[in-house]
Amino acid sequence: MQVLIAELQKLQNTDVLLGDSISEKYQHDWSADAPGIPGAVVRPSTTRALSEVLALCHGLDQSVVVQGGLTGLTGGGIPKSGEIAINLERMTGIEELDRDAMTMTVKAGTPLQVIQEAADEAGFIFPLDLGARGTCNIGGNISTNAGGNQVLRFGMTRNLVMGLEAVMADGTVISSMNKMLKNNAGYDLKHLFIGTEGTLGIVARAVLRLFPKAGxxxxxxxxxxxxxxxxxxxxxxxxxxxxxxxxxxxxxxxxxxxxxxxxxxxxxxxxxxxxxxxxxxxxxxxxxxxxxxxxxxxxxxxxxxxxxxxxxxxxxxxxxxxxxxxxxxxEISAFIRDSANFDISVPISSMSAFLEQVEKEVVEAVPKAKIMVFGHIADSNLHFLCHSGSHDDVKAMYDVVYKVVGDFNGSVSAEHGIGVQKIKYLHHSRNPEEIALMKTLKLALDPKGILNHGRVLPD
Ligand SMILES: Cc1cc2nc3c(=O)[nH]c(=O)nc-3n(C[C@H](O)[C@H](O)[C@H](O)COP(=O)(O)OP(=O)(O)OC[C@H]3O[C@@H](n4cnc5c(N)ncnc54)[C@H](O)[C@@H]3O)c2cc1C
The missing domain is CATH 3.30.70.2190 (Alpha-Beta Plaits)
Structure with a gap:
């Protein structure tokens, strides 16, 4: 890694944090997963610099973890042993607001709230909204296909992205900064990078859709x-x-x-x-x-x-x-510790039966378990938490609930993604052929497996 770090330090528009300068904030996200210390934190400030960083890492078979605002809830941005963290916090800013096309062009490290405020000042809204708005970055939102409070009306992040620029594992830049709602000229490549949690490429810039303000x-x-x-x-x-x-x-x-x-x-x-x-x-x-x-x-x-x-x-x-x-x-975490927290989807038609079955099977497995439920419902999304007062019961509650989600043809992740935490439950929501195709895509786009290895897909 020393040779690589020396090369990274020579790059323009990139800084490299080492040793004590890697503060605690680069070591964890908002999940309960254990923190990890990367070999270095590399912070490019332009697409070109990001491309040069990846080309160097690829040449030396160096694994990297991608970091946005680190508000993720599934451990995807936490460095694993031997990894370098590529953090996008210096790739920030709004490049253009096009009133006629109703689009905004932004760099990936721009915080969501900055984008919302800029849209508001110009008389529009950017409708993606979630509790972590002040800290999460649009690149993180895109790579997790974030949901949030307004999905019912505007859809998930995928519906709000017109075009994007991404850097592949070997440093190749794919610039698809489309501004048109209709564009069927071949494959719509942006979808390779939306919701794939940094496993197929790093989002560097994006063209976002704006909407008129409600009166x-x-x-x-x-x-x-x-x-x-x-x-x-x-x-x-x-x-x-x-x-x-x-x-x-x-x-x-x-x-x-x-x-x-x-x-x-x-x-x-x-x-x-x-x-x-x-x-x-x-x-x-x-x-x-x-x-x-x-x-x-x-x-x-x-x-x-x-x-x-x-x-x-x-x-x-x-x-x-x-x-x-x-x-x-x-506020719940101030009162309840050691809970199993769920972000799942089930078809609305089976939601009532699903909840009955969950309650039955969880209490069979953990007699002291209690369940608290709330959700967006109209988009099939249920959030709930199970707790029994004992840390030892948490794994059993996860195992039971995700099995029941699978029985009801639901999704083990409605909006937070798979990250590291849910890899072992992916098979409840995706069949072997789907997982095999995901692995084929991964192999084609990142043959050395250096990008966010050990996230989303099982080995
Ligand atoms: C209080 C709170 C409320 C939340 N509410 C919601 C909600 O309502 N809906 C929802 O969907 N989520 C919610 N979340 C989860 C989280 O905020 C979202 O997943 C968010 O989109 C993550 O953005 P981030 O910049 O923090 O990404 P990070 O946590 O830094 O990264 C998340 C994943 O994306 C990858 N990644 C990050 N940036 C890039 C990039 N530029 N290119 C490629 N890969 C990248 C990382 O490697 C990691 O795998 C909430 C979190 C908190 C703490």
Missing amino acids: SRCTALLALEKFDDVVSLMHKLTAEFSGNLSAFEVMWESYFHFITDNVDTIDSPLEQRYPLYVLTELEGSNPEKDQELFENTLAAAMEEGLVVDALIANSEKDREGFWKIRDGVG
Whole structure:
């Protein structure tokens, strides 16, 4: 590695951190996985410099791990022994905002929040939004195909990327900085790098889609008696709001009451307790008409008996109060340690049966286990956590839940990716032929296996 480091130090527009200058932040992500110290942290500031770094590493068979903002939850950016970390934090900045094409061209290390704010200042929105917005980078978002709060209306990150530039394992630059919504000229190569978690190439720049700002927003917190009513309500709101339903977050009582009972700063605005809660939003362009439609639709849902209690936000403060309950998930770790945390998908039609089966099998395996559930639902995504008070039970809970996910044809990763943590569970969601094709692609694009080895794919 010494020869390589000497060569890397000679490159322009790249700096190399060694020894004590590799601070703790380069050693871990937000997963609970053990940290790792890389042989060096290499920080290029241009695509060309990134390409030169990879060409040198490839020539000397040096394995690398790619790092964005390191907010990942599956251990993908944590250095393994003997690896060099390529960190993109110096490849940052907005290169262009094209009002006519409604696109923004950015470097991969740009924090998501910087992009959101620049879009806002120009009168647009960039609709990708997640709790880690201040720290995660767009390159990390693209390589994990991040989901977040607005998937229902705008899709995952994949839908928001028009073009990108990536550097392959041997340093070859693939520049596909497309700005056109329609472009069927051969393979759409950007998809090789979206959601592949840095295993096929490193995202260096991207062309992102912008959207007009919404002119109105209506928010409500609803209480329901049973899951079938949740599904009927979701279909009703989808039909009535004609494409303007922007949030449909479901919280089971186990989650809702845990947060409102335990977190000092978060209270339930409803007087009674119910089995299920829905936080819903409509975003449109006509404040008066939209508010009327929102209120009338919810009143009809109450008359039909789908909704048993409802509060409509009358101010931004009300809205923030509702969202605080949903975002209170970040507070759980102060009360519960040693939990198994899930980010899974199952078809909506089997969600209710799935949850029943999970509860049954988890409690059979770990009698003291408790489950807390919430999710975006409309995009099939459920988040939940299982805990028993004992660290020794965590693995058993993961094993049982992922097996049941497989039984219901679900996905072991709805949005956070596979990283290192979920490799052993990938077979529950992908068949042998799919995994073999993924390995064929990996071998074709990175024959020496130097890029993020040991992430996503089993050996
Ligand atoms: C509080 C919180 C809330 C979150 N909410 C959500 C959510 O709602 N939805 C969601 O999907 N995720 C969520 N996440 C997970 C995480 O923020 C996302 O996965 C995010 O996209 C990761 O971006 P990052 O820049 O931090 O990537 P990192 O953690 O640095 O890297 C993630 C993976 O991508 C690879 N990678 C990073 N940059 C590049 C690049 N330029 N080219 C190629 N590969 C690269 C890394 O090697 C690693 O495998 C949340 C995390 C936290 C801490």
